[in-house]
Amino acid sequence: MSEPLPRFQVVPRRPGLPPRGWLVAIGVAWLLTLAGTWMLATWLAEPGLGDTRAKLRAAERTVAQQKRQIDELDQRLVTLARSDQISRAANTELQSSLAERDEEISALRADVAFYERLVGSTSQRKGLNVHxxxxxxxxxxxxxxxxxxxxxxxxxxxxxxxxxxxxxxxxAGKLATIGWDELHNRADTPGQDYSFRYFQELTGNVMLPKDFTPQRVRISLRGGAGSVEQTFDWKPAGSGGGT
Structure with a gap:
């Protein structure tokens, strides 16, 4: 008959292994060391971090101010460009207007010179005439x-x-005459009225057939002072003496 096993068993402690409590204590001490190191680093870096934040905020304000200035300069540049464009257009229009006025003045001077020759004391006396x-x-x-x-x-x-x-x-190779009615492409076209004391300029528009080559213009004046007929050579943009 075998003997019963004892209720308790004695296990001898192995040399060299610390108890579990010591391991926990070491871990807690290591964590406390880390926490202390973090707090110390934070405390030491706090003054420099505050300056950095202040500098960052100042830099952000400077950037915002410079952006506003750039926007204002861009708007001013657009306004100046538009103003320059308007000035150039106005200057061009003014130059064109001055050129037109110069032409008008030249025409008026020519008319005055013509009038002086016509009514001057040394001018030749003529009745109704096509100049x-x-x-x-x-x-x-x-x-x-x-x-x-x-x-x-x-x-x-x-x-x-x-x-x-x-x-x-x-x-069409033959002599031809284009009359007043055909020149206006209308039958029974009335003559052009004139009424003047010393001279008058009459203007208008006529149409010539495409197969017609003009050579002379025969003009007739009919009025209370009598009738006048004169013939001029055809000279585009020029004048000729009457016959």
């Missing part, structure tokens, strides 16, 4: 005309009546 007639082509294929009528024989009298003209030339 000149000019033709200039248009983009539409028609012709603008400018006729100048004069009289200085009876000073103070008013010359009134109507002007008509016909264009003589060559059409």
């Amino acid at each position: 000149s007639i000019d033709f200039s082509p248009t983009e539409a294929g028609t012709w603008n005309y400018r006729a100048v009528l004069t009289q200085n024989l009876n000073r103070g009298a008013i010359s009134q009546g109507q002007m008509r003209f016909a264009v003589e030339g060559v059409r």
